[in-house]
Amino acid sequence: MPDEQRTVCYDHDLHIEAYRLQGIVQKFPNHFHDYYVVGFVESGARRLWCKGKTYDLTAGDLILFSPRDNHYCTPVNGEPLDYRAVNIPADVMQRAAKEVTGREDMPYFSRPVVRQGDCVHALRALYAAIQDGAPALEKQEMFFYLLEQLLSDYAVPFAQADLPEQSGQIRALCTYMEQHYADNITLDELVSRTDCGKSYLLRLFAKQVGVSPYRYLQNIRLGQAKKLLEAGVPPVDAAGLTGFSDRSHFTHYFKDFIGLTPGQYQRIFTGNPKGKEHEQWMDKQKNA
Numbered sequence: 001m002p003d004e005q006r007t008v009c010y011d012h013d014l015h016i017e018a019y020r021l022q023g024i025v026q027k028f029p030n031h032f033h034d035y036y037v038v039g040f041v042e043s044g045a046r047r048l049w050c051k052g053k054t055y056d057l058t059a060g061d062l063i064l065f066s067p068r069d070n071h072y073c074t075p076v077n078g079e080p081l082d083y084r085a086v087n088i089p090a091d092v093m094q095r096a097a098k099e100v101t102g103r104e105d106m107p108y109f110s111r112p113v114v115r116q117g118d119c120v121h122a123l124r125a126l127y128a129a130i131q132d133g134a135p136a137l138e139k140q141e142m143f144f145y146l147l148e149q150l151l152s153d154y155a156v157p158f159a160q161a162d163l164p165e166q167s168g169q170i171r172a173l174c175t176y177m178e179q180h181y182a183d184n185i186t187l188d189e190l191v192s193r194t195d196c197g198k199s200y201l202l203r204l205f206a207k208q209v210g211v212s213p214y215r216y217l218q219n220i221r222l223g224q225a226k227k228l229l230e231a232g233v234p235p236v237d238a239a240g241l242t243g244f245s246d247r248s249h250f251t252h253y254f255k256d257f258i259g260l261t262p263g264q265y266q267r268i269f270t271g272n273p274k275g276k277e278h279e280q281w282m283d284k285q286k287n288a
Contacts (some may be wrong), residue, residue: 006259008268013136014143017087017268018127021259024081030072030211031257034223036109037065038094038150040083040120045076050112051210062117064109064154066161071112084127097155100148105157114154122146166208169194174209174216176222181220182243186214217243223259227251232268235262 007020022242030049046057050071051071057063065071067090075081088096090106097107126142166174173190190213191198205213221242229240239250239262255261 004262007131008260008265009130010268011130011139013139014130015089015092016130016143018085018130019087020056020082020127022080022082024083024259025075025078026259027074028072028259029256030070030215031070032070032211033065033087034067035090036067036088037063037085038088038119038123038146039083040080040117040123042084044079044081044083046073048073048080048113049078055113057113060115060116062120062123064112064114064150066108066158068210069109069112078166080226084124085128086123086127096144096147097151100144100151103157105159107151107155108158108161108163109150109154110156110161111154111221119146119149120154124150142266149160164208164210167204169196170205170208173205173213177213177217178220181217181224182241184243185217218253219257222254225254225262226258229262229266232266232270235266238262 003023004026006019006024008017008019010017019149024044041057041059041061041063043059048055048057048063048071050065051069055061056076063085094104094106098104101107102123122142123146126139126146128141129142136249173193176190176193177185187198187201193200193203196204202212205216209216211219221244225238225242225244228241229235233241236247240246242250244253246248251261254260254265
């Protein structure tokens with residue numbers, strides 16, 4: 001396997017994460033985020049599945065995920081990936097979108113992939129400005145210019161988005177798992193809250209939500225764990241508070257979904273006493 005380099009930076013002026021994955025051949029399982037992702041492929045090839053559609057990604061392609069867009073990807077022909085992106089929390093996006101559009105609506109990206117997107121140059125420049133510690137005003141201008149183009153060309157209000165309808169029972173199950181993510185939830189317990197059989201419930205949930213109930217629960221747990229890690233809670237405690245059976249189990253899922261270990265992720269927010277939160281890891285592995 002090639003050398004892997006993962007660079008992540010939290011920008012305190014924009015309140016967003018900027019990250020780069022280089023030499024990555026890792027598969028990412030079906031999952032979703034509670035934040036917006038705006039990224040692009042610098043080099044390499046990937047096969048992406050998002051909301052039931054397949055996309056073959058190549059250099060220059062723009063990737064746009066809205067909160068809860070389920071997706072997963074794998075390498076093509078073993079090609080290592082070089083990918084850069086920014087993660088924008090939903091509240092940050094809502095405030096910024098209101099400044100751009102004058103509306104209160106949460107935006108929704110109407111297409112997850114834009115071939116050779118015009119915004120890639122602006123996104124690459126914003127990423128570089130964050131990494132280089134550019135002045136706040138410069139980064140803020142670049143961020144708003146980028147959002148203005150993205151929202152104008154590729155977004156609609158969430159209320160107008162073409163999303164699968166969820167039944168009342170499925171919405172209730174999602175809410176239940178969001179409120180009881182630290183509990184040992186079983187399929188029998190979920191079934192008891194519906195009028196469905198086990199097999200039918202699993203198929204219905206996956207069809208309407210995009211992931212299985214267990215994968216949904218894991219995503220909720222990981223999202224809560226990230227908040228705890230950002231607040232400085234030790235990883236072993238964050239694991240217990242979010243329903244993971246042990247730290248090893250927690251680390252395995254965190255690395256699979258986020259691409260970093262919990263400790264690496266936490267150091268983005270707590271590891272640099274000088275205030276510039278920046279972490280870089282090099283995982284050197286020899287070919288088998």
